[in-house]
Amino acid sequence: MHIKKTITLPQELEIEVEDRLIGTYYASLSDVIRDGLRKILAEYKRKNEIEIAVSLYKEEKITLREAAAIMGVPLRKALLDLGERGVYLRYGLEELEEDLG
Numbered sequence: 899m900h901i902k903k904t905i906t907l908p909q910e911l912e913i914e915v916e917d918r919l920i921g922t923y924y925a926s927l928s929d930v931i932r933d934g935l936r937k938i939l940a941e942y943k944r945k946n947e948i949e950i951a952v953s954l955y956k957e958e959k960i961t962l963r964e965a966a967a968i969m970g971v972p973l974r975k976a977l978l979d980l981g982e983r984g985v986y987l988r989y990g991l992e993e994l995e996e997d998l999g
Contacts (some may be wrong), residue, residue, distance in 0.1 A: 903936055905931070912927075915927060916929055935968070940965060944969075944970070947968055947970065948969050948979055950963070950968060951964075951965040951966075951968040951969045951976070952979070952983050952985055954968070955980065955985060955988070956985055958988065961992060961996060962976060962977070962980075962987070963996060965980065
């Protein structure tokens with residue numbers, strides 16, 4: 899099902915999209931807009947997943963590995979993402995057993 903909407907674009911943006919994207923990467927302005935919206939939604943979903951994982955990790959409800967799984971990133975990247983948000987590594991008996999097991 900498709901819904902028709904009317905949008906307003908600055909002329910410069912329309913010209914740039916026409917020159918750079920349409921015919922090379924996309925067939926139409928509608929294709930550009932659909933793809934752009936999908937990418938924006940995916941970015942917000944990822945940010946939301948990171949914030950959920952950070953919150954649960956800070957509250958000690960999940961392990962670092964579980965946080966990485968929620969974020970959809972390798973353990974090393976999860977460490978960086980948590981560190982960027984001022985969350986310190988919690989490494990206790992549960993994490994040691996998980997690493998050994």
